[in-house]
Amino acid sequence: MNNELTLDQQKIVDIWVKHTMCEFETKDVEETMHTMSEMPHVNHVPVMTGGFGRDNVQNFYSKYFIPSQPQDVELVMVSRTVSTDTIVDELIFKFTHSIDMPWMLPGIPPTGKKVEIPLVVIVGFKDGKISSEHIYWDQASVLVQIGVLDADNLPIVGVETARKVLDPSLPSNELMKR
Template sequence: MSTLPDAELERLWERHTELEFQTKDAAATVATMTPDHYVNHVPVLTGGRGPEEMMAFYGKHFIPKMPADTALRPMTRTVGNGRVIDEFTFSFTHDIEMDWMLPGVAPTHRPVEIPMVAVVQFEGDKIASERIYWDQASVLVQLGLLEPQGLPVSGVEQARRFEDPQLPPNELMGDAWRP
């Protein structure tokens, strides 16, 4: 675990994401990590462990396969005990193969907006692990690959309610939930 001040953990995480999404430099991104670092994109089991796997993952699958209009809209951040936990909305147009998120799915050219959570653990001044969570069913609904009728799943409504808690709850339950 890291004993660095919370502000320094935030700075290190922001630098890491800048290298991924703006600079697009796989080697510099991997240099922000411990030697046994791992990434786990929980819904689809993609990522890697250690410098060799992480260079292959970031250099061939993640950074070059990110749609040009990708955006992260921060919602909340919690920092403490050697970790940063971010909640954010991740949006993109699926105009490129994204095997890190959608293995085997050809571009659909549809927009996607989903809430995500990143749990980032530090050791010293390096990132030791990243666990990234999202609802893959919501992604598939938005891409037209999963029909929501009859299933307890939603599409872009997830991101809308995530960003605006004033929107009505329990829509999938219909009127049955009302007192």
């Protein structure tokens, strides 16, 4: 298998890296928007937050997403797949729920709890700019980790999901033993 990227693939990876740097490091909404197409959309699938169209996405980023990142956010890359117009990143997203996070936990005040979740981002590109972001995670795992859901009586788990992604040798099928 060839792991080398073509020049076009490297260009979209560079745009995506700049985009995430602007979101999580420099927290610059304007620069984040410079990486996006004229008609982008963002969908955080589990809670349906995001936006459609440039104005809505910019509003979402400026009011709800970029200023609502805990100080200790850590993104751990698990895998990346790159085609000519799409990037799929599998990540572990780590943070302490120390501030309001309306984009992920709308209506839930900070709990101070640590959270680690697997997260998948599918990024679409058009004309060299980001045209779409579809972000998936297991909301039940988040809610277990912040203490809102009780995993003892439901077929759900918490931090174990992230740990299993990082270490595939950890036990499977534990919920079926209940």
